[in-house]
Amino acid sequence: MILVSGSKCPNNCQxxxxxxxxxxIQLTEYPSDIPLNTRRLYLSDxxxxxxxAMNLGLLSDLVYLDCQKNRIQEVMDYTFVGVFRLIYLDLSFNNLTFISPYSFSMLSNLLQLNISNNPHLLSLNKYTFANTSSLRYLDLRNTGLQTLDEAAFQNLITLQTxxxxxxxxxxxxxxLNFTIYLIVSHLNYPGEGLIACGDEDVMA
Structure with missing residues (x-):
């Protein structure tokens, strides 16, 4: 079967x-022939x-996925359905405009998620992080987010940063409710003590 032939190395990759x-290496699409036992995959720049999802889902041992600095526009519900062991995911510096509500629902082992520097990402659904209960690090800097629902963070009991x-x-x-959540959560905000909010500042 063509789909399960990933035993070679993609062209120009190491x-x-x-x-x-x-x-x-100027890839315009996800590379073919990625070995099925891959644990760390770097697709940045x-x-x-x-x-x-069909190709990515074959990498059932994948724990580290770096997709920063690409042109990814959407993340759909089924995108990560097969990579349930993933612990690190970087989608920063892309063109994200939409993240489907259950995009990360299969990633119960995810520890670090970076979706920063996606300036056209205007909102996140309250179910975006519904099943990422192991998440410890979340980076939402420099997006287009104007507000967040504190319900999106209810299951993030291990979130530290x-x-x-x-x-x-x-x-x-x-x-206001999200602001209250920030104040009582005792989370770590490295390098930032305030959230700039128009002409105001909200203490975090």
Missing amino acids: CQDQEVICTG NKIRFLP LYLSGNPWKCNCFF
Whole structure:
């Protein structure tokens, strides 16, 4: 079967010890022939627009996925359905405009998630992090987020570090509940003590 033939190394990539490095080689789509036993996959600094669930899902041992600095626009419900062992995911510096509500629902082992520097990502559904109960590090800096629902964080009982700066927060009554969550959560905000909110500052 063609789909399960991933025993070679993709063209222009480097493969060794269950690690595949395809960084900065002008890829316009997800590479073929990724070995099925891959545990760490580096796709950063390319022009990839889409992550195909059918191909990605074959990498059942994958624990580390770096997709920063690409042109990915959407993350759908089924994108990560087969990579349930994933612990590190970097989608920063892309063109994300939409993350489907249950995109990360299969990633119960995920420890670090970075979706920073996606300036066209205007909102996140309250179910976005519904099943990422192991998450410890979350980076939401420099997106287009104007508000967040505190319900999105209810299941993140292990969350330790949260980055929020550089967003055009809209300070209104709806945002108040999230602000209260930040104050009582005792999370770590490295390098930022305030969330800039229009002409105001919200103590975090």
